[in-house]
Amino acid sequence: MKKLLMASAATAIMATGALADAHSEVKIGIILGFTGPLESITPAMGAGAELAIAEVNTAGGIIDGMTVAPVRADSTCIDAAAATAAAERLISSEGIAAIMGADCSGVTGAILQNVARPNGMVMISPSATSPALSTAEDDGLFFRTAPSDARQGVVMTEVLMDRGITEVALTYTNNDYGKGLADSFEAAFTEAGGTVTINAAHEDGKADYSAEVASLASAGGEVLVVAGYTDQGGKGIIQASLDSGAFDTFVLPDGMVGQQLVDDIGADLNGSFGQFPGTDSQGAEIFQGMAAEAGFEGTSAFAPESYDAAALIMMAMHAAGSTASADFAPLIMDIANAPGEEIFPGELAKALELLAAGTDIDYVGATAVELIGPGESAGNYREIEIQDGAIETVRFR
Amino acid sequence: MDILNALVAFLNFVFFPALAYGAQLSLGALGVTLIYGILRFSNFAHGDTMAFGTMATILVTWLFQAVGIGLGPLPTALLALPFGIAATALLLLFTDRAVYRFYRVQKAKPVILVIVSMGVMFVMNGVVRFIIGVNDINFSDGQRFIISARDFREMTGLDEGLAIRTTSLITLVTAAIAVALLFWFLNKTRTGKSMRAFSDNEDLALLSGINPERVVAVTWIIVAALATTAGVLYGLDKSFKAFTYFQLLLPIFAAAIVGGLGSPLGAIAGGFVIAFSEVTITYAWKKVLGYVLPEPLEPDGLVQLLSTDYKFAVSFAILIVVLLFRPTGLFRGQSV
Numbered sequence: 001m002k003k004l005l006m007a008s009a010a011t012a013i014m015a016t017g018a019l020a021d022a023h024s025e026v027k028i029g030i031i032l033g034f035t036g037p038l039e040s041i042t043p044a045m046g047a048g049a050e051l052a053i054a055e056v057n058t059a060g061g062i063i064d065g066m067t068v069a070p071v072r073a074d075s076t077c078i079d080a081a082a083a084t085a086a087a088e089r090l091i092s093s094e095g096i097a098a099i100m101g102a103d104c105s106g107v108t109g110a111i112l113q114n115v116a117r118p119n120g121m122v123m124i125s126p127s128a129t130s131p132a133l134s135t136a137e138d139d140g141l142f143f144r145t146a147p148s149d150a151r152q153g154v155v156m157t158e159v160l161m162d163r164g165i166t167e168v169a170l171t172y173t174n175n176d177y178g179k180g181l182a183d184s185f186e187a188a189f190t191e192a193g194g195t196v197t198i199n200a201a202h203e204d205g206k207a208d209y210s211a212e213v214a215s216l217a218s219a220g221g222e223v224l225v226v227a228g229y230t231d232q233g234g235k236g237i238i239q240a241s242l243d244s245g246a247f248d249t250f251v252l253p254d255g256m257v258g259q260q261l262v263d264d265i266g267a268d269l270n271g272s273f274g275q276f277p278g279t280d281s282q283g284a285e286i287f288q289g290m291a292a293e294a295g296f297e298g299t300s301a302f303a304p305e306s307y308d309a310a311a312l313i314m315m316a317m318h319a320a321g322s323t324a325s326a327d328f329a330p331l332i333m334d335i336a337n338a339p340g341e342e343i344f345p346g347e348l349a350k351a352l353e354l355l356a357a358g359t360d361i362d363y364v365g366a367t368a369v370e371l372i373g374p375g376e377s378a379g380n381y382r383e384i385e386i387q388d389g390a391i392e393t394v395r396f397r
Numbered sequence: 398m399d400i401l402n403a404l405v406a407f408l409n410f411v412f413f414p415a416l417a418y419g420a421q422l423s424l425g426a427l428g429v430t431l432i433y434g435i436l437r438f439s440n441f442a443h444g445d446t447m448a449f450g451t452m453a454t455i456l457v458t459w460l461f462q463a464v465g466i467g468l469g470p471l472p473t474a475l476l477a478l479p480f481g482i483a484a485t486a487l488l489l490l491f492t493d494r495a496v497y498r499f500y501r502v503q504k505a506k507p508v509i510l511v512i513v514s515m516g517v518m519f520v521m522n523g524v525v526r527f528i529i530g531v532n533d534i535n536f537s538d539g540q541r542f543i544i545s546a547r548d549f550r551e552m553t554g555l556d557e558g559l560a561i562r563t564t565s566l567i568t569l570v571t572a573a574i575a576v577a578l579l580f581w582f583l584n585k586t587r588t589g590k591s592m593r594a595f596s597d598n599e600d601l602a603l604l605s606g607i608n609p610e611r612v613v614a615v616t617w618i619i620v621a622a623l624a625t626t627a628g629v630l631y632g633l634d635k636s637f638k639a640f641t642y643f644q645l646l647l648p649i650f651a652a653a654i655v656g657g658l659g660s661p662l663g664a665i666a667g668g669f670v671i672a673f674s675e676v677t678i679t680y681a682w683k684k685v686l687g688y689v690l691p692e693p694l695e696p697d698g699l700v701q702l703l704s705t706d707y708k709f710a711v712s713f714a715i716l717i718v719v720l721l722f723r724p725t726g727l728f729r730g731q732s733v
Contacts, residue, residue, distance in 0.1 A: 039531040201706045205644045210414030211676045212705045218681035231533040244409050245546020245558035264535050
């Protein structure tokens with residue numbers, strides 16, 4: 001609550017500054033699900049993006065001393081109409097120059113097609129991972145600092161095969177993210193010679209998961225793959241499975257890795273394993289230090305990706321010397337990828353200087369961003385195992 | 398032995414979970430049905446009333462835990478429950494005084510009150526999130542299992558485990574006590590009788606000297622007790638999250654309508670009908686049949702009538718069927 005108050009106070013101060021000097025300011029829309037199923041991780045994501053913006057402002061702003069102001073809006077995560085309306089409002093009444101968001105794959109697709117493309121507005125999502133977004137028409141405007149789940153399906157298969165597990169039950173949260181991940185995993189796993197005994201959806205925010213767990217238990221399998229969210233149905237499924245003795249070991253993809261889950265479930269989760277986007281690059285560590293100083297959790301899911309998304313937008317604007325999407329969109333890939341001087345979190349001031357001098361940079365950031373194909377993160381994964389109530393890194397893939 | 402395994406699998410995955418869930422739904426539906434019967438509108442704020450009551454209980458629980466008061470193997474929240482009920486009753490009485498009374502005096506149509514209750518729902522939604530936050534909160538302490546699946550397997554030597562959670566048992570016992578108290582109150586006490594009279598015919602009740610404001614106040618207090626109890630039991634069994642409680646509204650209304658709006662007995666039956674149908678119709682019977690049937694007949698598929706995706710659809714299909722053939726619900730409540 002304190003963080004929220006501080007964040008809103010900071011935003012208010014920036015907003016007042018904006019009124020005083022409207023010409024030398026550019027606004028970036030931060031569209032995340034501040035209410036709805038992701039409401040517990042979005043505050044850290046928003047704070048991550050605003051951290052990058054504050055850093056750039058401290059360094060003197062972009063282009064010729066233009067300050068950057070964040071404007072938050074609620075994507076709701078699930079309601080495409082509400083998310084579209086929120087994005088429309090940011091463009092028409094706030095006059096934003098780019099969008100950092102949205103969070104969930106469904107609303108991200110909706111905003112991309114209904115708002116970003118018609119308005120020719122760049123949009124970088126920190127957390128939409130549905131494979132469907134790789135092939136969506138985007139006019140070169142859409143990027144994401146999170147990898148597609150098609151890649152995660154392959155990584156998860158490798159993790160399981162290395163452990164000699166060939167028969168799994170699979171449940172996914174019934175949305176674009178869960179469905180995309182479940183399908184890509186099932187395809188990869190079956191191709192590698194494994195068997196998926198059941199591929200069943202679960203709804204988030206439900207009162208009771210005994211029906212789902214009953215079916216999963218009946219189908220059987222050595223482990224249960226839970227493609228869901230830590231504070232939603234995913235946790236409910238795990239709890240109900242443990243309570244009824246249906247499964248002992250769980251495979252946890254990115255949406256399910258969180259200390260909160262480990263704390264809530266307790267010792268029973270020991271031995272479960274999984275993977276989430278992560279690197280052994282020093283950027284992640286630096287970012288965690290900065291986050292701790294700013295008063296939020298730097299390891300929170302997709303907070304580093306949010307920092308990177310906001311930073312990329314500002315770097316590209318700076319390099320292009322323009323805040324018009326058509327001018328800076330083509331530069332985003334160059335800035336994110338090698339060659340060039342490596343830029344870590346906290347070094348945005350240096351990056352701005354280098355860009356101003358015309359030197360090429362390679363933005364590494366908090367998540368070792370490397371954009372491939374249609375502008376999405378290549379995807380480094382951290383394989384983890386729960387040991388004695390802590391998330392331990394096994395290796396990087 | 399195989400028959401026993403089949404029975405245990407059935408009890409563990411179908412019967413006991415549905416029983417506990419049904420009891421929680423029933424308590425929620427009772428609150429909805431009482432408001433419908435006596436105040437004559439569908440209270441959309443009920444899910445958030447449950448969330449508020451649970452929140453108040455959690456806060457008191459934390460206080461007790463900090464001071465070191467506990468119930469041993471039972472969760473501390475049971476001790477905090479009366480305080481949660483008191484706080485919720487105060488909130489509901491305040492809401493009635495500040496919001497609903499205005500419309501009652503004007504004799505507003507029920508549909509207007511429904512929309513008003515939606516407004517109240519959003520306000521409560523915000524208040525709860527503002528005070529306790531949006532995160533998942535686990536406030537259950539004490540002993541988690543009466544018997545865990547692993548212990549059961551070791552004790553009996555069966556392949557299947559049977560887990561009985563402390564919270565499931567507490568849910569059933571508390572729900573039974575709450576329902577017994579409610580029925581005793583409605584049928585035996587003077588206030589209870591005046592409430593039923595008011596529900597049957599408002600004008601006649603007024604003529605015979607029943608004080609309507611008193612009936613309304615008592616109704617809200619009972620609803621506060623039911624909603625808080627349902628919310629706390631649900632939270633103990635699973636966990637507390639503001640968003641989930643808001644979502645609980647749908648199955649609760651389905652339960653109340655299936656049973657017959659305005660009929661307390663119907664609300665209880667409705668709760669169990671919804672819970673059991675959600676679990677049994679979407680259950681994959683492969684395991685149970687595998688134990689019971691001889692080898693050549695063992696099913697290869699999952700033997701599932703409907704995928705679990707359609708869990709919600711099941712309760713609403715039942716709702717539609719009931720409304721088509723018995724518009725007043727199973728227990729002759731008021732028609733909607």
